[in-house]
Every structure is written in structure tokens, then in C-alpha cells.
Amino acid sequence: MADDREILPLDARLLSEAIFELNVSRRNVNIYPPGHPSVEKSLDKAFDSLERLFEVRPTITFAVAKDTIMIDDSTLDKKNTAFREFALHISGMNIASVTLRAGLTRDELYKFLSFLSVDTKELTPEALQEILDGYGLLHIDVGFIDYDAFSFGEGMTEQGDGGAAGGTAGPGLWERYVRGLLDGTLQTDGASDVIQNIPPETLAEMLNETDPGKIKEAGCERVINTYMKRSAKKAFSSGELARLIDFISKLRPELKRQFLSSAINNVTTDIRSTERALREISVDKIIELLSTIDEQQVTIPAALKNLLDKFSKFYQLGSEDTTFGDSIIADDIFLSPDVVTLLGKGDFESYVTDVYQKEIERVLWFDVSEVASKELEELRKSCSDELVERYFNQTMLELISSDIIAEDEYEYLINTIKDEAAQFIETGQYGQVLKIFRVIEANISKKKFPDISLEAIKYYKSAEFIAQFIESLRIIGRQAREDAQQLCDYYGERIIEPLIEALVVEESQSIRHFLISLITNFGDKAIPAAIKHISDSRWFVKRNMLHILNECGSKEVLPHVRPYCHHENPKVSFEAIKCLLKEGDAYGVNALRGYLHSENRELVEQAVALAGIYKVKELVPDLIQMLRKKGITGKDIYEKIPIVRALGQIGDPQALDAVRKALSTRSILFKNAVERLKEAIYRSLRYYPYEHVRDLVEKGLKSKNERIRHDSMRIKEARSN
Structure with a gap:
């Protein structure tokens, strides 16, 4: 039995192969329709890889943090393109962990990969969980990130430590990284990006909950090096040193000495960087560091001791300037007694308040590079080809709207604008094309050179130009959805048939979804065209037309839908049943009841899921x-x-x-x-x-x-x- 097998460490080669094949199969499922050779081939490879892994252990759980995949407190190579791509896609869906169990079927794997193709831009984790539940995955658990549920502490169980919601989730991601650094099971070069995001007080709080006796010197070194992004080739900055001081100050006394020793060893390796960082941080931070070293009685190397002595003398040094009478001579300038009193230590705070001092520090620490980069980016945008083309188009539209040009000039500009419109169509600037149409139609209403204007509008409504528009929608339309929909609205019902014809031959699933959204936006106006194509012999065309009828239809379409409830392809029949259930049609309920009692387990699972989704009492x-x-x-x-x-x-x-x-x-x-x-x-x-x-x-x-x-x-x- 699978549950009786000993859980062994994962074989690295098998694991790498499985993740690689999963990523390839995910991309193919997203691009190609079901049954496509590329989908079948990659799915077979991914399933075979997982089957081999299940022979080693019955359960495989991996967690994802940004671009990193973690398994058993170890991270996979972030430099591997496939691992990084797969991790970024998974984390982009707010997924924290995935668990695969022995007994996983090939169909379940396909359903899971189909779920990974869902557009999650406007979906909450709860909505995603509902969608996932609809797939009926018995051997796959998905844990969604629940940022409010992160907690840290010793002795937490897997079930109790909430790093995710809606599935099996391991310990909190930050705590897993820190624990891995302390234990030496985490690759430090793959952890820096995550550890650097932990606030100093939070990192200290996590470590304060740990038994000091279980923290070894090597573990302290790994935490300090990772938190400061230290390497042999990289110097640390004043900001990193300040973060380190803040972190150590928040530790419990028994931990403070351990980590302070590791920190001193760290900063001593590059005494020049240390001196530069000390010069750039505030006096208060230096005093805090000196106080902590003195309090903990930590032994420090001679080079660092000399450097700290130098700074302590600098900040404690009294006034030893050359005097003349009651005045001080500073840089050959006589300072009066009043000024000396003002700058004296005793009266400084009376004239320079804490608020004013903080304002000064904000000015000194202000980073102008961000402002400069923003201004440079704005300058680049203003000089971009796209913006120049828009201004050029706007100028020509203003000219053809004016009363200062002759007929031959008007015709020349109209022809030039045709070329611009073609360019705008190719680059997805549908809003600019719409402006052209409106200006020319305004000229027609004013009877301004009507023959030329009417001929131009006739061209823009021709099958040739609409075909260019449809091709552009396939390639780039999803990046300008709103403008694309507005241009489709301008064309009205005449564009529905070309859109459906493009849908029929489209192989990309994401592009099909986009074309369907454009068609269904027309509502019941799209019904006649969908009914016309529903008789197509290809099953996927029938399914797509049924989906359109489901989105746009009403009770009037039900007679056209009912015959497909028992189609030989379940994808067609279930799409028809959905359409009927949406309208509360009894025929659809009876058809779904028939599938509930089917001998085919997959059909039963789909019928059960639909019964729940449509709440069929x-x-x-x-x-x-x-x-x-x-x-x-x-x-x-x-x-x-x-x-x-x-x-x-x-x-x-x-x-x-x-x-x-x-x-x-x-x-x-x-x-x-x-x-x-x-x-x-x-x-x-x-x-x-x-x-x-x-x-x-x-x-x-x-x-x-x-x-x-x-x-x-x-x-x-x-x-x-």
C-alpha cells in the first residue's frame, strides 16, 4: 500500500525533471486546445515523471516564495529558467504550496494544469479556492497565501502554522527560511531576497522564540551574512549596518551576545567598508553599537577596536579650538561669544529642536536618484515613437477638421491618415483609430468634401480592413481590451461573424477566451451567428458556440441547446447542460441526473461539481x-x-x-x-x-x-x- 512506504529523501534528478516537465505541460495546456498533440505529449512526460517520484515517496509537497521553489526546507536552483518561470507563475496566482499524492490520475493532472491557466488578476484567494473546488481534485491540495495568517514561534505544527489558506500549508514562509539558515538546510544564495524583506524587529522576534542552546555559531553566521547580503565580492552599505544594529538591539540578552559576535566577525572582514558605513550612519546608531558591545563584553579584533575608538573620540571630543579673548578662531574666522554659546553643547537643543533635527536628517538622507530616474523616464516617454505618431495623427485630424485646406489637400491628408490607421491597428492603438472614424464622420455630417469622406469610411468598413483589425486582436488585442471593445462596438453587428470565424480556427486558449469576451459583449445580437455555427461538425466549435449562447442567451435559445445534452463528447454535453441549468430548465436537470448515475467516474465527478455550482436542489x-x-x-x-x-x-x-x-x-x-x-x-x-x-x-x-x-x-x- 502507498501509505506503508517509507518516506525517503527526494531524488534531485527526478525532482528537477518533474518540475521541468510540469512547467512545459502547463505552457502547452495554456496555449493549445485539449487533445492537441503537444498537450498530450507533454502531459504524458509530466505524469510519468511524477509516477517515478511517487515510487520514492507517496506525497510530494513544494512551497513557493516569489521566484523560489522549496522542498523539505531546501530550495531548488533559482538560476534554472524552468524552475524560476514555474515559481513566478505559481506565486503570481497567490499560491503558497502544492501537495501531490500517490494515486494522482492523468486527468487530475490535466485539470490542475488547466486551473493554472485561470486569469487571476481580479480574483481573491477565496474565489480561486471555489474555482479549484470545481475541478474535483482528489490527490492535489493547493494552499493559497493568506498574508494575515503569518505567525512565528517554536513548536508550531504543520496544520497550525498558517502560511496559506484553503489547502495544505507548511510553516510560515519567513520562519521556514530562517529555520533553514539556522539548521544549514537552506542555500544562502537563494534566501537573501526573502530574508532581506524581514523587518529587523520581526527577525529578532522570530529568533527570540528559539531555544538559545539550539543556535550554533555557524547558524548565526549564516543569518548575519544573508541579512546583510554579504559575499566575498560585495561590500555592505550603511543601511545594511543600521538594519543589523536595529536587529541586534531587539534580541533577548542571551541571544544578543551570540549574534553580536557573529556580526563583529562579519564587519571585520572588510574594515574599509565598515569605516565608510560608520561615517554615513547617525551618531545615535554608533553610540547604540558601542553601548551594546560594552554591555555584552564582547571581544573585538584590534582593527575594529581602533576604528571604534577613533569614532568614539571624535564624537566625545570637546572644544579645543584656538581662542582670542572671549572668541574662538575657527578656519581664520572669529566666532563671537554669542555664537559660541549657541553652538555649545548645553544650549544647542534650545535652538535646534528634535523636529528640526529630523528635518535636517531627512534632507541629508534624501535619495535624488529616484527623482532623476522618474524625470528621465518621462523624457523617454515624451520622445517615444508611439507618442510622436499620436501627436502627428492629432495634427492631421485637426487639419482635415479645419476650413483652411483645399479639396486636393484634404484628399492627400485622408490618404495619409489611412496609412496611419493601418499602423495604429498593427500596434493595438485602437483608440486612435476610433478618433479617425469620428472626425471623418463629423465631416460627412457637415458635408465637407462628402465624396472623399464617404469613400474613406467605406474603406474602413471593408472586409479587408476588418480582417486587419481581427488579426491585430489575435496578436495584441488583449493588451488594450477596453479600446478593442470600443472599436468592436463601433462596427456593431457586422463584426460578430468575422470574430466567430476567427474563434473557430484559433488554437490558443487565452486568445479564444478574449475573442469570446468580445462576442458575448454584444449580448443577444450574437445569438443568430452562434446558432448558425452550432451545427458545425467539429466538437470544439459546438462547445464554443454553446458557451456564447450560455453567456448571451435567454429561454429562446433552449430548443437549440437541448439536442446537445447527450452529445458523444462530454465537453459539448456539459456545456449544453450549463446553458440549460442557468435558465432553470428541467431538461438540463434530468440530463445532469443521468450523468450522476454514469459508469464513467470522470463524468460523475463533473456532474457532481455542476450540481453544486448551479445549486440544483x-x-x-x-x-x-x-x-x-x-x-x-x-x-x-x-x-x-x-x-x-x-x-x-x-x-x-x-x-x-x-x-x-x-x-x-x-x-x-x-x-x-x-x-x-x-x-x-x-x-x-x-x-x-x-x-x-x-x-x-x-x-x-x-x-x-x-x-x-x-x-x-x-x-x-x-x-x-
Whole structure:
């Protein structure tokens, strides 16, 4: 059995190969339609790599922080392009960790890679979790980043340390890095970017919770070197030295001596950088450092001692200037007694307040490079080819709108503007093209050289120009969505058919989504064209047309949709069922009921997910019957999890008797599967009326399972609020 295998260290070669193949397959799934040879080939390779890994250990969990992948407190090579690309994409979706378990099917892997293609720009982690739940992944857990849940401390469990929400999450990412540095299990060259982001007081707080006896000298050295970004080729700055002083000052006394010794060893390796940094930081910081060294009685090398003595004498030195009578001679200038009194140590604070002193320090420390770079960037923008073209176009539009040009000049400018319009189309500047159309149409309404103006508008509405526009939409349109939609609105219904024809032959999934969004924006005006193409023999064309009808349609389209509920390709039939369920059509409910009782497990899972998403109350009895089915194997128990989730989304209290029965499930051989089922049940309780699940929530608060306690507390707090 998979659960009985010994958990061994991951083989580096197998792991590298698996991550590489996952990244390749992810890109192909995003680019090509299902069933495409490139998708099938890369998916096979990724699945085979994971299968080989599962032979070594039954569970693989990796965490992601920015551009770094971490497994078992070690980081993969950040210089590897595939690792870095995969990490950046995963972290860009606010994913903190991914767990893959033995038993993972090829179809589940494809669904997961499809999920990674979801556009997450405007989605919250909760919304992403809902989308992920819809895929019904039994052997993959995804932990989403929950920035409010980061906490640090010794002795935290995996379940209790919240670095992510909605899935299996390891310890807090910052704490994992620091712990890895202390233990020597983390590559320091891959940790600097993360460690540098930790505020000094937070880093000190994390270490203050650690047993001093477990912190070795080498661990201190690694933390200090990483926090200061030290290397043999790089000098440290005054800012890094100030951060180090702040960090040490916040440590507990028994830790302060350990880390202060490591810090002294660090800064002594480059005494010139140390002197330069000391000259640039504030007097208060130097005094703080001297006080800490004196307090801890730390032995320091002679070179550093001489340097510190030099600075301490400099700041404590009294006035020994040459005097003449009651005046001081400074640089051959006589300073009067009044000025001497003003600059004296005793009266300085009376004239220069703390607020004024801070203002002076802000001026001294102000970095002008950022301001200069912004001004330089603005200058570059003002000289860019795109901006120059816009100004040129604006000038020509003003000329053809004026009354100072003759007919031949007008015709010349109109032809020149045609060339500019073609350029704007190629570069995705659809707003500029729209300006051209409006100016020429305004001239037509004024009857200004009407023959020339009408001929120009006729050209812009020709099949040739619209084809150029469609091709531009495919290549660059997604970068200017709003302007692209406005230009489509200008063309109106005449552009719907060309857009659908482009959709039919488009291979890129992301471009298909963009074209569909442009089409569905026309609402019911797009219905006739979609119905026309739904009879196409290619299944993916049927699916896309059904999707358009689902977005744009109404009850009038249902007769055209019903025949496809039992299509030989499930992707077509389920798209048709979605369209019917959206309108509450009974035919769609019955078709979905048929798939619930299918012999094909994948079809059953899709039907269960749709029943929950569309809250089909008519199918609650069927789902209850499926939930009551006795589970013999671990697979049977896992298969109940999507059913529990769907019943929860529907939220019908009549399902709670079956849910309570499922909570009483016991199994000696499949304890892990039973725990996952119970966790899914408690996650689903938030959808039911609270008065019907109050007793379950109270029991959950006393559970030994951290996730169940957490979900129960959230439900109770939501009820209180």
C-alpha cells in the first residue's frame, strides 16, 4: 500500500525533471486546445515523471516564495529558467504550496494544469479556492497565501502554522527560511531576497522564540551574512549596518551576545567598508553599537577596536579650538561669544529642536536618484515613437477638421491618415483609430468634401480592413481590451461573424477566451451567428458556440441547446447542460441526473461539481443517495468529498442527516481518507443555515483536528458578526 512506504529523501534528478516537465505541460495546456498533440505529449512526460517520484515517496509537497521553489526546507536552483518561470507563475496566482499524492490520475493532472491557466488578476484567494473546488481534485491540495495568517514561534505544527489558506500549508514562509539558515538546510544564495524583506524587529522576534542552546555559531553566521547580503565580492552599505544594529538591539540578552559576535566577525572582514558605513550612519546608531558591545563584553579584533575608538573620540571630543579673548578662531574666522554659546553643547537643543533635527536628517538622507530616474523616464516617454505618431495623427485630424485646406489637400491628408490607421491597428492603438472614424464622420455630417469622406469610411468598413483589425486582436488585442471593445462596438453587428470565424480556427486558449469576451459583449445580437455555427461538425466549435449562447442567451435559445445534452463528447454535453441549468430548465436537470448515475467516474465527478455550482436542489436526493453509499476502500471515501462539497454549495438542510452519518465514518485502514472527508464536511457547513448545524460546530470546536477547529471557529465568528 502507498501509505506503508517509507518516506525517503527526494531524488534531485527526478525532482528537477518533474518540475521541468510540469512547467512545459502547463505552457502547452495554456496555449493549445485539449487533445492537441503537444498537450498530450507533454502531459504524458509530466505524469510519468511524477509516477517515478511517487515510487520514492507517496506525497510530494513544494512551497513557493516569489521566484523560489522549496522542498523539505531546501530550495531548488533559482538560476534554472524552468524552475524560476514555474515559481513566478505559481506565486503570481497567490499560491503558497502544492501537495501531490500517490494515486494522482492523468486527468487530475490535466485539470490542475488547466486551473493554472485561470486569469487571476481580479480574483481573491477565496474565489480561486471555489474555482479549484470545481475541478474535483482528489490527490492535489493547493494552499493559497493568506498574508494575515503569518505567525512565528517554536513548536508550531504543520496544520497550525498558517502560511496559506484553503489547502495544505507548511510553516510560515519567513520562519521556514530562517529555520533553514539556522539548521544549514537552506542555500544562502537563494534566501537573501526573502530574508532581506524581514523587518529587523520581526527577525529578532522570530529568533527570540528559539531555544538559545539550539543556535550554533555557524547558524548565526549564516543569518548575519544573508541579512546583510554579504559575499566575498560585495561590500555592505550603511543601511545594511543600521538594519543589523536595529536587529541586534531587539534580541533577548542571551541571544544578543551570540549574534553580536557573529556580526563583529562579519564587519571585520572588510574594515574599509565598515569605516565608510560608520561615517554615513547617525551618531545615535554608533553610540547604540558601542553601548551594546560594552554591555555584552564582547571581544573585538584590534582593527575594529581602533576604528571604534577613533569614532568614539571624535564624537566625545570637546572644544579645543584656538581662542582670542572671549572668541574662538575657527578656519581664520572669529566666532563671537554669542555664537559660541549657541553652538555649545548645553544650549544647542534650545535652538535646534528634535523636529528640526529630523528635518535636517531627512534632507541629508534624501535619495535624488529616484527623482532623476522618474524625470528621465518621462523624457523617454515624451520622445517615444508611439507618442510622436499620436501627436502627428492629432495634427492631421485637426487639419482635415479645419476650413483652411483645399479639396486636393484634404484628399492627400485622408490618404495619409489611412496609412496611419493601418499602423495604429498593427500596434493595438485602437483608440486612435476610433478618433479617425469620428472626425471623418463629423465631416460627412457637415458635408465637407462628402465624396472623399464617404469613400474613406467605406474603406474602413471593408472586409479587408476588418480582417486587419481581427488579426491585430489575435496578436495584441488583449493588451488594450477596453479600446478593442470600443472599436468592436463601433462596427456593431457586422463584426460578430468575422470574430466567430476567427474563434473557430484559433488554437490558443487565452486568445479564444478574449475573442469570446468580445462576442458575448454584444449580448443577444450574437445569438443568430452562434446558432448558425452550432451545427458545425467539429466538437470544439459546438462547445464554443454553446458557451456564447450560455453567456448571451435567454429561454429562446433552449430548443437549440437541448439536442446537445447527450452529445458523444462530454465537453459539448456539459456545456449544453450549463446553458440549460442557468435558465432553470428541467431538461438540463434530468440530463445532469443521468450523468450522476454514469459508469464513467470522470463524468460523475463533473456532474457532481455542476450540481453544486448551479445549486440544483432537484438533485439533492440523488446526491444524498450517493453519499449514503457504503465506502469500502479509501477511494470510495475520497469520492464522497466532491458530493459533500456540492451538497454544501446547495445548502439544503435535508442533506444534513446524510452528512451527520458521513461524519460517523470509521476506518482503521483508511484513517487519512476519513479525516479528509470530515474536513470537507466542516468546510461545507458554512453554507447551511446556522441553526441547523450549531451542534456540529460546537463539536468541531473541540476536535483534535486543527483544520476542523479552525473552520468551526470561522463559522461561529461569522454567525456572531
